[in-house]
Amino acid sequence: MNIIVLFLTLSAILFAIGIYGLISKRTMLRMLLAAEINFNAAVLALVALASQSTSPATGEVVAVIATGIAAADVGIMVSIAMLMYRMKRRSDVYELEESKG
Amino acid sequence: MIALDIALTLNAGTVLFFILAAAAVISAILVVEHKSLTYSAVFLAILGMANATLFVLLGFTFIAIFFISVYIGAAVTFILFSVTMFEEAPKVETPVRIVALVSVILVAALLAIGFSLNIGSEIPFTSPSYMELANLLTQKYGLALIIASLTLITTLIEAITIARKEETK
Numbered sequence: 320m321n322i323i324v325l326f327l328t329l330s331a332i333l334f335a336i337g338i339y340g341l342i343s344k345r346t347m348l349r350m351l352l353a354a355e356i357n358f359n360a361a362v363l364a365l366v367a368l369a370s371q372s373t374s375p376a377t378g379e380v381v382a383v384i385a386t387g388i389a390a391a392d393v394g395i396m397v398s399i400a401m402l403m404y405r406m407k408r409r410s411d412v413y414e415l416e417e418s419k420g
Numbered sequence: 421m422i423a424l425d426i427a428l429t430l431n432a433g434t435v436l437f438f439i440l441a442a443a444a445v446i447s448a449i450l451v452v453e454h455k456s457l458t459y460s461a462v463f464l465a466i467l468g469m470a471n472a473t474l475f476v477l478l479g480f481t482f483i484a485i486f487f488i489s490v491y492i493g494a495a496v497t498f499i500l501f502s503v504t505m506f507e508e509a510p511k512v513e514t515p516v517r518i519v520a521l522v523s524v525i526l527v528a529a530l531l532a533i534g535f536s537l538n539i540g541s542e543i544p545f546t547s548p549s550y551m552e553l554a555n556l557l558t559q560k561y562g563l564a565l566i567i568a569s570l571t572l573i574t575t576l577i578e579a580i581t582i583a584r585k586e587e588t589k
Contacts, residue, residue: 333445375480383486
C-alpha cells in the first residue's frame with residue numbers, strides 16, 4: 320500500500336469535516352473557517368499527487384499560487400463579515416437575504 | 421518523480437504521519453465545533469501547521485515555508501484579529517491553562533524524540549530544485565503569477581473599501 324493513499328484519505332476526511340461545517344453552521348465567519356478547512360484538504364491532496372507526478376515543480380507552483388489566492392479571499396470574506404456585523408450587529412448569513420442588490 | 425513507495429511498516433516517518441493526521445483531524449473538528457470563534461481560528465492555525473509539516477514529509481519544503489508565512493502568518497492571523505473584534509476574547513480559565521501547559525510540555529518532548537530519531541533520513545524524497553521552480557514561475561506560469569499578484573492587490577483595495585464603508589441609516 321502506497322503512503323500517498325493515506326495522505327489522500329486524510330485529505331478526504333478533512334474535506335468532509337469542512338463540508339459538514341459549511342452545511343451545519345450559519346454564522347458567516349464559522350462558514351469561512353469551514354471553507355478554509357476545505358482549502359487545506361485540497362492543497363494537501365494537490366501536494367500528495369504532485370509528489371507522484373513526473374514534474375513535481377509544477378504542482379509546487381500551483382500550490383503556491385493557490386495559497387496566495389486563498390489569502391486574498393480570506394481578506395474579502397472577513398471584510399464582508401465585518402461590514403455585515405457593523406450594519407446588522409449579527410453575522411447570520413440568513414440576514415443577507417434582506418441585503419439583496 | 422518523488423519516490424515514496426515505502427512499505428507501511430511502523431517506521432518513524434509513518435508514526436509522524438499518523439500523529440500529524442490525528443492533530444489535523446482533531447483541529448479540524450474543533451474549528452467547526454468549538455463554541456468560541458477565537459479558539460476556532462487558533463485551531464485553524466494548528467491545522468495549517470500540521471498540514472505544512474505533512475508537506476515537509478512529502479519533500480515540498482518550499483510550499484511548507486510559503487504556507488506558514490503567507491497562510492498562517494497572514495491569513496489566519498487576520499481572521500484571528502478580526503474575530504476578536506466581533507466578540508470579546510474568551511477568558512482563559514485555570515484548568516485550560518494547566519491543559520495548555522501539559523500540551524506544551526508533551527509537544528516539546530515529542531519533538532525532541534522526533535528530531536533525535538532523525539526522521540527525515542528515513543523517507544526518500546527529492547524536492548524539486550528552487551531554480552526549476554523559479555524558472556516555471558517566471559516563464560511557463562508567468563501570466564498566472566501576474567494574475568495572482570493583481571488579484572492580491574485588488575483584494576487589498578476591495579477589503580479596505582468594504583471595511584471602511586459607512587453604515588446605511
